[in-house]
Amino acid sequence: MSFNLTAARYGKDKVRVFRVVKNGNWHEVVEYNVCTLLEGDIETSFTKADNTVVVATDSIKNITYYLAKTSPHILHPERFALHLGSHIVGKYAHIHKATVSIEQLRWHRIAINGQDHTHSFYRDGDDKRTTEVEVDATAGKDNMVAKVTSGIADLLVIKTTGSAFENFVRDEYTTLAEVTDRIFSTSVDLRYSFIPKTLDPNNLGNFDYDKVASAARAITLEIFATDESASVQATLYKMAERLLAEHGDVEHVAYTLPNKHYLAVDMKYIGIDNLTPSAAEVFCPVAAPSGLISATVSRK
Ligand SMILES: O=c1[nH]c(=O)c2[nH]c(=O)[nH]c2[nH]1
Numbered sequence: 001m002s003f004n005l006t007a008a009r010y011g012k013d014k015v016r017v018f019r020v021v022k023n024g025n026w027h028e029v030v031e032y033n034v035c036t037l038l039e040g041d042i043e044t045s046f047t048k049a050d051n052t053v054v055v056a057t058d059s060i061k062n063i064t065y066y067l068a069k070t071s072p073h074i075l076h077p078e079r080f081a082l083h084l085g086s087h088i089v090g091k092y093a094h095i096h097k098a099t100v101s102i103e104q105l106r107w108h109r110i111a112i113n114g115q116d117h118t119h120s121f122y123r124d125g126d127d128k129r130t131t132e133v134e135v136d137a138t139a140g141k142d143n144m145v146a147k148v149t150s151g152i153a154d155l156l157v158i159k160t161t162g163s164a165f166e167n168f169v170r171d172e173y174t175t176l177a178e179v180t181d182r183i184f185s186t187s188v189d190l191r192y193s194f195i196p197k198t199l200d201p202n203n204l205g206n207f208d209y210d211k212v213a214s215a216a217r218a219i220t221l222e223i224f225a226t227d228e229s230a231s232v233q234a235t236l237y238k239m240a241e242r243l244l245a246e247h248g249d250v251e252h253v254a255y256t257l258p259n260k261h262y263l264a265v266d267m268k269y270i271g272i273d274n275l276t277p278s279a280a281e282v283f284c285p286v287a288a289p290s291g292l293i294s295a296t297v298s299r300k
Contacts (some may be wrong), residue, residue, distance in 0.1 A: 005043050005046055005047055008039065008042060008043060008046055009037045009038060009039045009042075009097075009099070010037065010038060010042070010045075010054075010057065011035065011036045011037035011038050011057055011060050011098075011099075012034075012035070012036055012057040012058075012060040012061045012064070013035040014033050014034075014035065015033070015034040015035070015036070015060075015061050015064045015065075016031075016032075016033055016034075017030075017031065017032045017033075017034060017064065017065065017068045018030070018031045019031075019032075019068050019069075019074050019075075021074065021075060025118045025119065026118050026119075027118060027119040028075055029107050029121055030074065030075055030077075030104060030107070031104065031105040031107060032068075032077065032080075032102050032103065032104055032105070033102070033103040033105070034064050034081075034084070034100065034101070034102050035100070035101040035102075036060050036063075036064060036084060036085070036088070036098060036099070036100050036101075037098070037099045037101075038055065038060070038088065038092075038095050038097070038098055039095070039096060039097040039098075039099075040092070040094045040095040040096040040097065041053060041094040041095075041096075042054065042094070042095075053094060055088075055092055055095065060088070063084070063087065063088060064084060067080070067083060067084050067087060068080075071083045071084075073204050076209060076210060077102045077104050077129060077131045077150075077209075078131045078133060078148050078150060078207075078209040079204040079209065080102065081100040081101075081102050081131055081132075081133035081148075082100075082133050082135065082146055082148070082204050083204060084098070084100050085098035085099070085100045085133050085134070085135030085146070086098075086135050086144055086146070086202065088135075089135050089136075089137045089141070089144060090137075090141060090144075093141075096136070096137050096138050097134065097135065097136050097137065097138065098134070098135045099132065099133070099134045099135075100132070100133045100135070101130070101131070101132045101133075102130065102131050102132075102133075103128040103129075103130050103153065104128055104129040104130070105123070105128060106123055106124050106125045106126075106127065106128075107121040107122070107123065108121060108122055108123075108124035109121055110122055125155070126154055126156065127152055127153065127154045127155035127156070127188070127217075128152070128153045128154055129150070129151075129152060129213050129217075130150060130151045130152065130153050130191075131148060131149070131150040131151075131209075132148075132149045132150075133146060133147070133148050133149075134146060134147045144202070147193065148193065148194045148209070149191050149192070149193045149194075150191070150192060150193075150194075150209065150212070150213060150216075151189070151190040151191035151192060151216070152188055152189070152190040152216060152217060152220065153188075153189055153190075154187055154188075154189075155187065155188035155190075155217070155220065155221075156185075156186075156187050156188075157185065157186060157187075157188065157221065157224050158183065158184070158185035158260075158262075159183070159184050159185075159224065159225060159229075160183055161181055162184075162225075162226075162227070162228055162229060163181070163182050163183070163184035163229040164179060164180045164181060164182065164228075164229065164230060165178070165179055165182060165230070165231055166178040166179070166180065166230075179277065180277065181277040181278075182262075182277070183262040183283060184224075184229055184232070184235075184259075185259075185260040185262060185285075186224075186232065186257040186258055186259060186260055187257075187258055187260065188220055188224075188255065188257060189255065189256040189257070190216060190220060190239075190253070190254070190255050191252075191253075191254045192212070192216060192243060192247075192250045192251075192252065192253045192254070193250070193251045193252045194207075194212075194249055194250060194251060195248075195249050195250070195251045207249070212247055212249065212250065215243070215246065215247060216243055216247075219239060219242050219243050219246070220239055220243075223235065223238050223239045223242060224239070232257050232259050232291060232293040233293055233295070235257075236255045236257055236293055236295055237295065237297065239253075239255060240253040240254075240255060240295070240296075240297035241297060244297060244298075244299060251298065251299065252296055252297070252298045253296065253297050253298075254294070254295065254296040254297075255293075255294065255295060256292070256293070256294040257292075257293045257294070258290040258291060258292050258293075259290055259291030259292070259293060260285065260286075260290050261285075261286040261290060261291070262283040262284070262285050262286070263283060263284050263286055264280035264282070264283055265282045265283065265284055267282070
């Protein structure tokens with residue numbers, strides 16, 4: 001019997017980087033979790049125990065820290081990922097592709113009496129800004145191309161009204177009641193990709209990824225809060241439509257939204273109505289199962 005290696009990549013995951021940029025006493029900070037995976041002429045490392053083609057994952061970690069120190073792009077995750085990916089692909093002749101994924105953790109500047117503090121920050125949310133950048137030199141080191149997919153992970157939201165779910169299929173399997181008013185909670189996972197013409201890894205300053213990132217978060221929160229939701233599906237679509245409509249550089253928008261159920265507690269045991277929607281005030285958040293609604297919206 002003979003076999004083929006049909007796909008292979010390797011690298012370093014969860015490289016934790018905290019970087020301070022000091023302009024006098026005015027400090028900027030970022031914290032990233034970086035994953036860098038390489039592809040290329042590395043088959044023999046799998047099939048023939050040939051480590052001569054292996055750039056050690058420890059070295060990949062060291063390159064990440066080297067560029068965290070020296071890259072002018074460090075404060076901008078997409079640009080830093082493009083720099084890191086193109087640096088590695090440019091340096092090693094036999095490495096043709098690098099995929100750099102970054103999660104940015106939130107550090108928000110503390111304000112004292114309305115005045116931004118110069119060097120103190122707090123964690124103002126567990127959501128992460130994400131980016132996945134693929135730098136591809138398959139067509140030659142002078143013809144590198146890149147794909148950038150950015151997004152949001154773990155943005156936990158809840159609304160206590162303005163959400164209904166009616167007119168769904170009713171048959172012998174249906175136990176769910178139609179509701180005109182319910183809690184809607186989800187943990188937003190968003191990914192949006194950019195139209196490729198903006199993605200030259202050698203011209204990293206040419207696009208304002210940060211602007212799209214803050215708009216994506218603001219749009220997601222605004223539509224979630226203000227939509228009279230007919231379903232998770234319908235609200236998801238409105239979020240995606242708005243991001244595409246307002247950002248011509250965005251090509252595809254994909255949301256994955258769990259429907260995190262909150263069940264009104266039945267208090268008939270003590271003679272209290274907590275079940276009719278207008279009386280429902282005490283809920284049990286249910287960790288599992290949850291609904292899971294996912295869609296990609298693109299331009300026609
Ligand atoms: O917004 C919803 N979409 C569904 O598909 C669904 N299914 C369900 O049981 N509750 C909900 N809510």
